Amino acid sequence: MGSTSTKIKLRTSDQKVFEVEKAVAVQSQTIKYIYENGCPDSVIHVHSVSGDILSKILDYCKKHVNSAAGKEDISPEELYEWDANFVKVDQNTLFDLILAANCLKIESLLDLTCQTVANMIKGKRPEEIRTTFNIKNDYTIEAEEAVRRENKWAFDMLGGVGTMVIEELADDTMSKCVTNAKSRVCVIAANQIVMMRSISKLANKKSIDVYKQPQNPTTPRIKESVKQINVGTGFIELFFHFKCKM
């Protein structure tokens, strides 16, 4: 007879076994598929994930499942903070999390971790990026110079953002912005290209935490790093461009 909370057993690459609630485990599309198409009683091998990493991933899944199901009293803002802390790990761990999230097909975790890596790239010069990620520069001097020249001469923008993006788009996007005055948090619907003038009107501050709400409402929100740019029109404009899934 099945108990109200079915458990699934997972064995990692280093032979550790985890017993987790089904609802938590099937956050991973891979595990879900295996569970539904294989023998439900046997242990599922997650070959490419170590015990340490799987443990962290299960923490993540549990937190998000409980929050969505209302089992845990946690506000959206608090969940974002939790996510932000979750990815405050050393680089090796972060990369292991990405690879595991990719292999286990946990979309929101993959987005969260990839966004974190993206934030480590933004604003940096190529040399700095290479150092951060320990990447060897395999360009010849001439080849690198040619790419740099083309980037600067052909594809360089003054001031950071073009002046022809519509100045104030969809107010329905504005109305989807939920602002929490206390924590200066703003939630914007996914797949919106939003250019908001005077976000100082919303938060009256120069910096604001912005979260993207994916289209699936049960998927946790991703924190988008905010760019603060002085555009040609002379405004302080915060330009959010969310990933469009193509």
Add this chain to the structure above:
Amino acid sequence: MQKKTAYSFPDEILEHVFSFIQSDKDRNAASVVCKSWYEIERWCRRKVFVGNCYAVSPTMVIRRFPDIRSIELKGKPHFADFNLVPDGWGGYVLPWISKMAGAYPWLEEIRLKRMVVTDESLELVAKSFTNLQVLVLFSCEGFSTDGLAAIAAGCKNLRELDLRDSEVDDLSGHWLNHFPDTYTSLVSLNISCLGSDDVSFSALERLVGRCPNLRRLLLNREVPLDKIANLLSRAPQLIEFGTGTYAAELRSDVYSNLVEAFCNCKELKSLSGFWDAVPAYLPVIYSVCSRLTSLNLSYAPIQNPDLTKLVSQCPSLQRMLVLDYIEDSGLEVLASSCKDLQELRVFPSDPFGEEPNVSLTEKGLVAVSSGCPKLQSVLYFCRQMSNAALVTIAQNCPNFTRFRLCLLDPKIADYRTLQPLDVGFGAIVEHCKDLRRLSLSGLLTDCVFEYIGMHAKKLEMLSVAFAGESDLALHHVLSGCESLRKLEIMNCPFGDKALLANAAKLETMRSLWMSSCSVSLGACKMLGQKMPRLNIEVMDEKGPPDSRAESDPVDKLYIYRSVAGPRFDMPPFVWTMDEDFASELS
């Protein structure tokens, strides 16, 4: 512990990471990190900005970025706005559209500025890009309403059509009829530049009525005031609205309809248009005023006290464009009412009059600079200025990013001390450390350029006319302004020395324009030989340069860096000074 390397990520993960990186600058940096990053990045870049359409060729763009969805191109130099670039100079978009038609079938956005767009190009756009959502033609020319009809008929997913400041040939009036009845996706429409008979009003009404997501509607001058109420009632969800002619006989039914219509637009934040506005109809917008963040009255000959009364009711204004009828007194009211003001543009109502017709002086700008702490961007036309005022303004507004002062008499001195305005502009560049754009005017010696070279480290664009005394001025700017990208100069005594001494600097800039200066043909040729990667264009409508002496000054000079080499679509009056030029002549 040894750092792992992202190098070992599968490509799809790196691509996923890059999808969170949207700015060109960051993507450009990523592409230089290593060869595999270059490859992954170029396949997933979706948005391209080309600041000078001759700096790169469409073939090169397509070769590097195989799947672009959004492109922005700029053509003619800025001084084309002042009719300094002769017709036929270039900036044709057709070669781009032709190449992209085959390469980017999924293109969604096209934004063009100062380019020559033909009906043929527009027809090709409509045919090739079935998923086109955004078409912005900013200050473009060369097309007619026939081209617009093709767009209307062919682009079923169009969201935004913006013809801002473009010159359009009006052939037949009914291009709006070409939007099919099933078309409902319009979000933004700017037809403010169209001339008479261009717009079929009933087609416009039907279009507005069936597009529930319409947020931005900027009408052209010919739409009469008594039609506005009806139009607005079909689109109460508008955020931005530009009226047509804002003049009519005062009729109580028209008046009350307008009041009601504006009242029902609960989300309206931005108003413009107001051609020939009469004071009698101004109060109809009062219900909207408290919410307005942007107000463009630059076509409205409204004077005080009506103008001041209107302004005083708009406490949320961030952007204000107005004629100098506002006068110093009105600007004082603006300063005390509009604490969120970020951008101010004051245009001259009678720029060619000998005597001032209004009382607009430096005092107005000083008042705004003092009262509006968020002021960042200024374009100000006036007839008198003093160093003291400029210093005060600079001290009040250290956050300026754009400062453009246009004194109607180009060589006018400080009216109080009769000194040049060097010190005043010097204060601007010294205090405003984030200044990115500056336009100078008034009596100016080499000194001001020394200040600019010394302090304006973030300056990207500088416009100069009738200023300076010698080459030293140009040298200060070219050697001192580290971030300089666009320099445009007219009627200044700048010659060969500074240009040749700072030749290398020109490769760090997008472009340099010099007209009616003292640069000799010989210097241009030398520059062409010394700097083969620059395109050095000499424009002279009087005849080929070889018919004159080497020491003769060239009329117009446009220099820009390019990875595409010289262009071949030049008209007869433009010569490139490349390495072959000298040998071509002999």
